[in-house]
Amino acid sequence: MSTLAATRGRRLVRLPRLRPSRPLRKGDLAIVGALALLAVLVLAPIYVMVSAGFKPPAQADARHMWELPQSLGLGGFRGAWDALGPNFVNSLMIAIPAVVISSMIGAVNGYVFAKMPFRGSNVVFLAMLLGMFIPYQVILVPMVRFLQEIQLYGTIQGLILVHVIYGIPITTLIFRNYYATIPSELVQAASVDGAGQRQIFRHVMLPLSIPGFIVCGIFQFTNIWNDFIFGITVVPDSAKQPITVALNNLSGNFSVDWNVVMAGAVLAALPTAVVYILLGRFYVRGLVAGALK
Amino acid sequence: MKRTRPLAGALVVGSVLALAACGGSSSSPGGSAGSTGGGKNLEVFSWWTSGSESAALKQLIDAYKGASSGAKVTNGAVAGGGGGNAQAILQTRLQGNNAPDTWQTHPGDAIKQYVDAGYVTDLQSVYAKDGLTKVMPKALVNAESTNGKVYGVSTGAHRGNVLWFNKKLLKAAGVAEPRPGYTEDQFISDLAKLKAKGTTPLCVGAKDPFAAPQLFENTLLGTVGPDKWNQLVAGKLAWTSPEVKRAATTFTRLLPYADSDASATTWDQATKKLATGDCAFESMGDWAYGELTKDGVREGTDFGYVPHPGSNGSFVMVVDTFVVAKNAKHPDAAHKWAAVIASKAAQLAFNKDKGSTPVRTDVDVSSLPPYQRQAAKDFRSNTLVWSIAHGEATSPQFQQSFYDAVTQFMQSKDVNAFTQSLSSAGA
């Protein structure tokens, strides 16, 4: 196990790696067999989705869903990109700042609750957490009215603000749990050395927070990227809406080209999939560090 | 620390830049209709987002642009939720005093609520200029008017009470093709014959909330007739009266012949099943016509149609109407829009793509396919009634209660409870 120097947070905790240092036993093959079977089950609906994207419109429906595409046509993907392309950028412009800002706020809040507790701080924390549990249909009208008051209705900044606000409870929760597992002797020692709170946070906690940021980033990115209801309510202008709204519009009320819709769904899910694959390893390691107890 | 600082810093700077970039291109709050002002620019709000619907909408927009050169049109269409998403946005915008210039709605009680709330302005000038009251059916103009003033312009009329059938399947089961004047009893005995042959007799796209209520209202119309229908929606005839109960009983006799997948099937899937020979009958509005042709089957050879049993001579109207906001940002453009979509040329172009019939009775429909020609003829000669299932005849509140009552009834088969809930539905 590597040693973490407080001033050098760049090395993540390294997991003990299980390499097959012994010949494979029957039990190991059984485990892999079970996993493979489960993987087939899990991938089945995804196969339906992706194959429908490649099929011609007549074949892309429920009756033919298990069949392989008759011809590997890109018509579905082309149609989907035409409809979704412009909104793709919108989603990026919304998700990235919202994730970054809400994570930073969560980090600061989490640090306060974990390392600087004061009388009644638990009640305050509880009150903040309640925001996580509000059903969103409830607050649409007052939210829109309020955004209009502060002149942010219909803008992407307004949408970012909304995502940040409703993300604060969970990011605070994540960081609070994460910081709670970092030994407080670090903070003690630093303050004994004469460091002020702000300096402790910047020089001690932040460098150690990378796993927490990655966990937060993945949670928030998934939630914000796949959000539909805020995107459609806060920004009525279709040119500025995120990709989920455009995807929803592809399936109109009266006639649907399923190959385009399914291809669109695949396209819309790609960024999140990329985030998962790239950061998947860090994600697991991040949770190791106690981000969600 | 040396590595994390620049990374964190880059993220923060990047976000700030992104926000600033958004700031530069964001429109002023409360409006998104055309960034450069100009009285000709227009924002149109509807739920027509794909396929034949959006093509038809484009025809209207092109007609407007043609009549108002240099105008920009913002198309604020939003789909899904059975119109619920569009309503969500529309309602929040109306209450925030940020109404679109013109929006799509249904005639009847829906318009009346907007008028009473002061959200829409009257279109007397548009009607007067083009002499529209003479060429629009009276029922239509009345439904769009309150206190003698007319507030909406309609685009096209779909017919709700059509029974479609697959010719080959009927022939194989020895069932004669239905002709106008087809009765409910004949229908039920034909359904039984088909079932005996092993064919799925009736497809219902019950996953879509309107489909089963529509089947019920067609049955209702076939049983009680247009006059009693109008009395029912006007509140002059009780929902608990024996005629309605008879219609409800007939409806329960139809249900066993519906396909077992009905509650998981959307209306377009049900229509596709008819096209591919997986079921023989479907009671659906004539937007199914476009779907059937898209599925590659041809009228006359593969499929046919007849007014729903018992409703020959009545035309159930499913009409879309555009209203103009009272505080529209571009009032002149909005009035121009209303005038344009009421013009003969625009009506023809729109309905050609949409599959409905022009509401103006003086439009020359000879260039439209046979079904639409027939529909236009029926529209101009039949008794016109408003659809309940599509929110035309009654208030949105009643419509939702109607849906829920039918859903309940399909399981309980309790005629008395059903009619009782209908009579307290408007409350």
Add this chain to the structure above:
Amino acid sequence: MRLTRITRTGGGLTQAPAPAGLPGAPVAEGAPPKRARRQLPFRRSRSQLLVLAPSFLLLGIFVYGFIAYTIRVSLSKWQGVAPTLQIEHPLGTTFKALAQTARFQADMRNVVIFTVLFLLLAILAGLVLALLVHDTLIARGLFRSVFLFPYALSFIVTGVVWRWIFTPSTGANLILDKLGIHHGPKWITDPTVVGDVSKQLDAIIPGGHFIQVKLGIPLAIIPVVIAASWQLAGFAMANFLAALSSLDPQLREAASLDGAGWWQYQRRIVVPLLWPMMVAIGVILAHVSLKSFDLVYAMSGQGPGFATDVPGIFVFEQTFRALRWNTGAAASVVMFVLIAAVVLPYLYRRTVKEAR
């Protein structure tokens, strides 16, 4: 400022506390939270409150302010296009009508059953996947990514795919047919409600004859549970994997020295250690399922006889289709109270009691 004297020993980030009873189990190094809190001086609250103030203010408006508004609407007369906040008398008429609405009763039944079944299946599946993935020696990263991938997809689209799968004439039944099971289940078209206790409850609850629906398990909700679990089991798995990864490998060795097989090791040692994490995941998943709208709406809609209708759909339709704003608001208040009732006890135990 150089803080050269601070170092950290390895093992300081052990996730799960090792049980003291096992031979050779090392004590968790690094200060557990309890000791830490007592070591930190309780500072004056000024700077903390300053830092927390913006979040508190924003949440105060966007959460508590809006809840208050919604409560106001739920007590008002507002139905239709023109907004009105005029209070309807007698107070709570809308709530009373709501309790007597058959559809809403069905919704409450459905959402509770859905949540219970979903929690069981998702956590169990996540646990099994995590145990397998953790112990596999081959393609661990690949399997992990595969099982996590569904979490990335939008509910709106997966709902449609699952609808296709669980339509009786296509999808799953076609595969069952090939396996020899003809006449597969009716899945989401099944209106059957199993285990109806409404009559018994009617007898017990005073005035209970307002119950108009069968209070049992609607079979049509089971496919929806499967779909939701498929999507979120990966999330549960990832959390469990993290906890597993911080388990001391010496535990495993000690157990096998004692003669415990793979299965016994998992059951006796691992699963009890994972219990706190299970509860945490349960709370997060519960709040997702209690609010569910997109997945159910796209997949099965209301279902036959409201077998799969959920309060989220009810609120949406009442507010934006029927324009019964007060009814929608009342249903939302009930939803919120339900979620709070489930979640608050857990949070209270975690945060307030931990401090003691």
